[in-house]
Amino acid sequence: MGDWLQLIQCVPNFSEGRDDETLSALAGAARSVPGVALVDFSADPDHHRSVYTLLGPPEPTLEAIKKMAYLAVERIDLAQHQGVHPRIGALDVLPFVPYGETPLDVAVQLAHAAGEWLAETLQLPVFLYEAAARSSHRVNLAAFRNMGWEKLSKLSLTGEWAPDFGPDRLHPSAGAAAVGARNPLVAFNVELATSSVEVARKVAARVREKGGGLVGVKALGLPVEGRGCVQVSLNITRPGDVPLYRVVELIRLEAARHGVSLAGSELIGAIRLEELLEVARYYLGLHGLRREQVLDLWAAALPTERSDRDGEIER
């Protein structure tokens, strides 16, 4: 954990998507630790939820997370939430993701360290999931999280429901926290030029791993509110093996069975440059394209540009 060259991406989800003051305070806490970048953040008022993407060396990143968690427990009261996105806590989900050559194990260690701190300092029950899980029934977070705060708050957290760290009761206002470690994934939506959700569902069913599609791909067909089209919402969980172009072209192929074409796509959160290089290698035939050829990487590493870019995404 002391290795200064390792980088970790951390993507905390908070059960707050409406109060600008709290959202800004969380962003400020993320930015307040030197050496940590706040890459992206977005809030969804409908789901009453926000997602922050941090990048930095393990120790400063953990420091930033502690500051954010402290604020979240202080300011977010789950008892005020009504019928929104399934959630178990104010700091609802906290995944650590290795960046670059950093091994997954570093993310696992960091998840454990964060979990312990959240339990001891903030009195939160902490549930470890995915690569950080300590028992097999916790690996898949969804089943557990879909129980939601309301149900969990009535339980004594023992036996099957015992947390990995912390008390056997939910925190009265801040609930619990799910802390995990996983490899990078790409979250990606493709819009189809049709209003038929049925078509989106069929296409999703055929491109995902379960339906005979691409390995590690999860997909759902969904309506898109107020836009008269539908989308295939995807998680690419093995982006190193499954490049974006292959996913898009396979969706194009399956949508064509229904005479439907693609209307566009969107990327949720951050992406690795390697994904973009692979897109250019495939479509342009730029077989020898290397990341060192990208001028912007060099510019970003020069001290001159850094202060500039920090300002650019201030919001």
Place this chain on the structure above:
Amino acid sequence: MGDWLQLIQCVPNFSEGRDDETLSALAGAARSVPGVALVDFSADPDHHRSVYTLLGPPEPTLEAIKKMAYLAVERIDLAQHQGVHPRIGALDVLPFVPYGETPLDVAVQLAHAAGEWLAETLQLPVFLYEAAARSSHRVNLAAFRNMGWEKLSKLSLTGEWAPDFGPDRLHPSAGAAAVGARNPLVAFNVELATSSVEVARKVAARVREKGGGLVGVKALGLPVEGRGCVQVSLNITRPGDVPLYRVVELIRLEAARHGVSLAGSELIGAIRLEELLEVARYYLGLHGLRREQVLDLWAAALPTERSDRDGEIER
């Protein structure tokens, strides 16, 4: 020129492509100035020529260029060159190119400052070209440079041949230097799956501006030695207006008239991230893709990664 946020790309071409010691010394000189990145360099023994790509703020970049020029004059003797690439000097061509929001005018000023220094300190006649030119007959460098060192060395450099700075005779061993400023361009080759140079020439003629093709595109059809295929060699001089995908798809379209498909492509030197974003926006329909979503830019800006990446391209 004192603005610390401005960045300049500089691409000096030297008349040395064979002697490893000189090539390494030039690279070392480029890297010796703090704040300047040596993005790329390549040497061509056949053409007896090397090209370095530097990126940095104006003053440190000029400092690095001075060190490289000093070495080049010391170590390169044009009298030893026989029948190779047209050239006029040891430091043959020195273009300054603005990066990011930096105005072209900063590159022009830097070209003038570099030219003055080369003349005063190294006794080189200096010819200003393109945006840095001080007379219209110097704007286009090619006509002048194709005269070559041999012819110019027999002339008195007066009247039409008078340099913009420096003496009226070539330097006995280091010749002269062409110093210019221009906007960024993309140098790009597309290979066609045929052995007919005639097809490459026809395709090149149709995609370039002169032949009714894309604005600002220059193209030549050329054989590719020892590989049984041919290439369309391109300069995209207005890359902000003419994205790579449009060039590739137009070449594909014109090559198809001859029943020929594309075999691949290659990018010479460095590229801006924006070009890659535009490729992904077009082919994947990622209309809203933003540079801030690219994690690697953030990682490069963190102090942790910088030392790592410096090591990565050492060679």
